[in-house]
Amino acid sequence: MPSPTTGQTPQHVAFIMDGNGRWARARSLPVLAGHRAGAESVRRCIHAAIEHGVQYLTLYAFSSENWRRTPQEVYDLTTLLRFYLRHRVAELHAQGVRLRMIGDMDRFEPGLREEMTRAEGLTRHNTRLTLVLALSYGGRADIVQAARRMAEAGARGEVDLASADEADLSRYLQTDGMPDPDLVVRTSGECRLSNFLLWQCAYAELAFLDVLWPDFDETHFATLMTDFAGRERRFGGRTG
Structure with missing residues (x-):
């Protein structure tokens, strides 16, 4: 088991990106506008992760429970995902980002799965940051x-x-080959994991931010890094 650590940059940061719908409703906009604004926050988050030397960034982009949302919202989310896979992966590739997907991909239609496979193949040798999309x-x-x-x-x-x-069991999880998250962040003021990386988060530090995901920016990321550096991680060991 790792020894207590302080003052370090997290190797792996995972985000539960929450608040797109509330952000849109507060502005009398359709929910899709919130998801689009949230996608821009993703770009800011990736840039910040690279700047701070984070090696793995996992984003809870579409949970298994999200299939229960209205057909229109599911359609909007998957259409937005297809757009970014088709038009933004080249930008990630140029930044040295490797893209990896985890989740039940069989639930997506074949054309979208092909886009996922293409994106993973294009970026597979990049080493600056591994961006994991939980879909x-x-x-x-x-x-x-x-x-x-x-x-x-x-x-x-x-x-x-x-x-x-x-x-032994960890080798069969979809995150095999990746370090467990050091820090798990949820935005929007909600304080729960919502079925996200339950095994992998056993010893993760948790942070719950009272900010909606579309408003999340590089300043929030920097604050998280400062807060993490001040924490002492004991991994279940004794204190003092």
Whole structure:
């Protein structure tokens, strides 16, 4: 287990981007306007992560529960995602950003899945920042599929299930090969994880901001980094 740390830049920061709808309603705008404004906040967040030396940035862009929203909002969200995958990935590539997707991609229509695959392929060798988009993602479902896959591997004799430990299960999560988040941030004043990276967030520092996602900017990011640097991470160890 890692030893207590202070004064460090988080290697992996994860965001629950909340508040697009409330931002739009407060301005008497359609919800789509809030999602578009939120997409611009994503660009600011990526730029700030690069500037601060963060290596992994995970964004909860579309949860498994988001499929329950109105058909129009789901259509708007997926259309916006398609636009940015088609027209903004070149910008990420030029910045040295690697794009990675986690979640149940089979729920998206084939054309959108092709855009995802193309974006991941184009940026696969970039090393400046790994941007992870959690799409149709649920933390509980991730744990279930990992347990199922490990059980199947055990049946093939590839894993000794009798002695399997946490590290073994982690290899079957969709985040395999990535460090767990050091810092998880939720905007909009809500204080819950909403089924996001439940296994991976076991020892993450948490920050809940009373700011709607479309208003999030580089100054907020810098404040988060300063606050994180002042925290002592004990990972369940004793104090004093």
